Amino acid sequence: MLALAATSLLAPAAPAFAKERRYYTSDNGVRYWKGDDGRYYCKRSNGTTGLIVGAAAGALLGRAVDTRGERATGTILGAAAGALVGRQVQRGTVKCR
Template sequence: MRRTMLALAAATLTIPAVPTVSFAHNSGYYNGRMWQDSQGRWRCKRSNGTTGLIVGAAGGALIGRAIDTRGERATGTIIGAAAGALIGRQIDRSRVRCR
């Protein structure tokens, strides 16, 4: 009886780990990062630049703070953050990852 219960417990743990076959219908209009619009043109999913904006602002603030060595250094931090955010967003949006 004990062996039967252990075998049953092992079977119930392994059944969810077995890969299942997907029966989803692929119409050909959407395939990952690319899709076909209503006019038949292929479109590509692109980054909106948020990650580059955040990373650029943080890096720009640090660089601006290091450059502005006089007084409070708030001006250098703010200008550096603004410039870094604009540059980082532009770099992140310019990368197209469709192939």
């Protein structure tokens, strides 16, 4: 009975282990893989590091610009704008051709 229960827990995870991608690296350092349709796809960053660094820099810049009151508004708006810009900058650095 215990073996049956353990097997039933692994069954939903089986499709995740079905196929593993093989990554290649080009001369300029871009990682890519070949899809089932024969086309090549590149591995792109999701922009998390850029988001965090941009949010921190934007918060500091927003706090410096907003000199009235508690400066929370400038900090929050600067962090939001910096996060969006930082994410787009990091995601836009990889060019796949």
